[in-house]
Amino acid sequence: MSNKVALITGSSRGIRRAAALVLAKEGASFIGVHYASNADAAHSTVREIEALGAKSVAIVADLQEGKEATDSIWHQFKTAAIATTGEPWLDLLVNNAGVAPAVSLAHTSEAVFDEILAINLKAPFFLIQALADHIRDNGRIINISTGFTRVAAPTHPAYAASKDALETLTLALAPEFGPRGITVNTVMPGVTETDMNAAWLVNSEVRAGAEAMSVFSRVGQPADVADVIAFLASDKARWVTGQVKPER
Numbered sequence: 001m002s003n004k005v006a007l008i009t010g011s012s013r014g015i016r017r018a019a020a021l022v023l024a025k026e027g028a029s030f031i032g033v034h035y036a037s038n039a040d041a042a043h044s045t046v047r048e049i050e051a052l053g054a055k056s057v058a059i060v061a062d063l064q065e066g067k068e069a070t071d072s073i074w075h076q077f078k079t080a081a082i083a084t085t086g087e088p089w090l091d092l093l094v095n096n097a098g099v100a101p102a103v104s105l106a107h108t109s110e111a112v113f114d115e116i117l118a119i120n121l122k123a124p125f126f127l128i129q130a131l132a133d134h135i136r137d138n139g140r141i142i143n144i145s146t147g148f149t150r151v152a153a154p155t156h157p158a159y160a161a162s163k164d165a166l167e168t169l170t171l172a173l174a175p176e177f178g179p180r181g182i183t184v185n186t187v188m189p190g191v192t193e194t195d196m197n198a199a200w201l202v203n204s205e206v207r208a209g210a211e212a213m214s215v216f217s218r219v220g221q222p223a224d225v226a227d228v229i230a231f232l233a234s235d236k237a238r239w240v241t242g243q244v245k246p247e248r
């Protein structure tokens with residue numbers, strides 16, 4: 001990652017905070033930390049990145065606001081990149097921001113369905129579109145899906161469907177970026193210890209069920225997922241594209 005420029009959405013906490021720190025440790029020079037509501041967490045991640053020697057900027061946008069939000073992210077990031085690196089380019093985009101409300105078919109209102117689709121699918125689509133011409137050759141686009149696209153998840157049907165569409169988008173875009181050496185991949189985490197799951201992982205019986213779902217008999221940690229992102233972001237993964245990388 002030496003001297004690479006990265007933008008990670010929803011990176012103020014959870015999985016991508018860990019990813020941002022791994023990328024900074026591996027030499028990234030400038031990392032955009034996007035957040036929606038948690039400004040304190042975002043600025044704390046920025047400080048942690050800068051303590052590791054990289055430059056960083058916090059970027060705010062509510063991805064429920066559609067293309068206006070993704071255009072705003074790109075505008076904020078480009079302005080900061082020019083001020084910091086002198087150039088409007090980036091090497092890595094990680095589409096990490098996501099919401100996963102546990103709502104069954106019967107309890108999914110149209111508003112909740114639209115929110116899930118807007119944040120988990122529409123935002124990655126239009127963010128990739130906004131910065132496509134500014135990703136340097138041999139760059140990386142990494143999306144984040146979920147194991148719920150591989151096991152039946154009646155508790156989260158809209159969430160599972162939104163992430164399945166993101167995996168299909170990954171495959172569809174790989175040929176578009178391939179000629180420039182840019183890879184497009186998806187990481188598919190299993191249950192991971194983040195705020196998203198904090199409320200239900202405190203129940204020891206439920207936690208045991210989550211642990212039993214993993215071949216490693218434990219809940220994943222943000223660093224487990226961050227290391228897979230770092231691998232896909234590295235030159236070692238240059239021949240991997242259009243793929244979904246499961247994490248068990």
Ligand SMILES: NC(=O)c1ccc[n+]([C@@H]2O[C@H](COP(=O)([O-])OP(=O)(O)OC[C@H]3O[C@@H](n4cnc5c(N)ncnc54)[C@H](OP(=O)(O)O)[C@@H]3O)[C@@H](O)[C@H]2O)c1
Binds near residue numbers: 035039041
């Ligand atoms: N944790 C798991 O078990 C698990 C498993 C499979 C897949 N995933 C996926 O991994 C990704 C990261 O999840 P996580 O576990 O790290 O969750 P998390 O701790 O809840 O973080 C989610 C991130 O998404 C951002 N976000 C939420 N609503 C947003 C909105 N309206 N606009 C912009 N950003 C918004 C949040 O920003 P703020 O901090 O500003 O609120 C936060 O940084 C998600 O795509 C999730 O679907 C997680």
